[in-house]
Amino acid sequence: QVQLAESGGGLVQAGDSLRLSCAASGRTFSNYGMGWFRQAPGKEREFIATLNWSGGLTRYADSVKGRFTISRDNAKNTVYLQMNSLKFEDTAVYSCAGARGSNYYLRTVDYVYWGQGTQVTVSS
Numbered sequence: 001q002v003q004l005a006e007s008g009g010g011l012v013q014a015g016d017s018l019r020l021s022c023a024a025s026g027r028t029f030s031n032y033g034m035g036w037f038r039q040a041p042g043k044e045r046e047f048i049a050t051l052n053w054s055g056g057l058t059r060y061a062d063s064v065k066g067r068f069t070i071s072r073d074n075a076k077n078t079v080y081l082q083m084n085s086l087k088f089e090d091t092a093v094y095s096c097a098g099a100r101g102s103n104y105y106l107r108t109v110d111y112v113y114w115g116q117g118t119q120v121t122v123s124s
Contacts, residue, residue, distance in 0.1 A: 002025070002027050002098060002113045003024070003113075004022055004024050004096050004097070004114065005022065005023045005115060006020060006021065006095065007020070007022075007118060008020040008021050009118030009119045010119075010121070011123065012121070012122055013122070014086060014088055014122055014123065014124050015085060017082070017083060017084045017085075017086065018083045018086065019081070019082050019083070020080065020081040020094055020096075020118060020120075021079075022034070022036075022079045022080070022081075022096030023076075023077060023078050024077045024078065024079070024096075024098060025077065027098075029074060030054075032098055032099050032102060033053060033099035033102060033103050033104045034051060034070075034097065034098055034099060035047065035048075035050035035051075035096070035105060035106075036048040036050070036070060036079075036081045036096055037096075037097060038090075038092035038094045038120075039095070039117075040089075040091060043092075045095075046061065046092075047061050047106050047107070048064055048070075048094070049061070049064065049069075049070035050099075050104040050105055050106060051071070052103050052104045053074075053102040053103075055071055057103070057104050058104065059104050064083075067083065067084050068082065068083050069081070069082040069084075070082075079096055081094065083120070088123070089122075091121050092119075092120060093117040093118065093120075094117060094119075094120050095114055095116070095117040096114075096115045097111035097115070098111060
């Protein structure tokens with residue numbers, strides 16, 4: 001059984017940084033792409049960032065480009081989301097997701113495993 005467990009969320013002030021982690025287990029982590037999504041209250045789930053199996057290919061939502069960085073450590077079965085210059089509108093529950101293939105993917109339908117999510121709250 002594949003499990004994804006996020007950590008690192010919290011309450012920060014605008015302009016601060018946070019690093020989210022997502023520890024994976026249950027399948028060969030290094031074979032698959034991974035992604036980060038977020039969902040704010042009353043809004044649809046939103047794509048944030050994705051990377052392929054090696055981490056050599058990445059894609060970002062325009063809203064976070066230049067501020068967030070996705071990375072992975074295949075030896076630790078962990079994917080990270082470094083979030084800098086946080087804004088009030090970044091407040092959401094952040095979830096990591098495991099893809100069905102080895103590439104990077106922007107659509108939720110291309111992900112088969114999801115974590116429970118971690119809350120990020122940015123005060124203005």
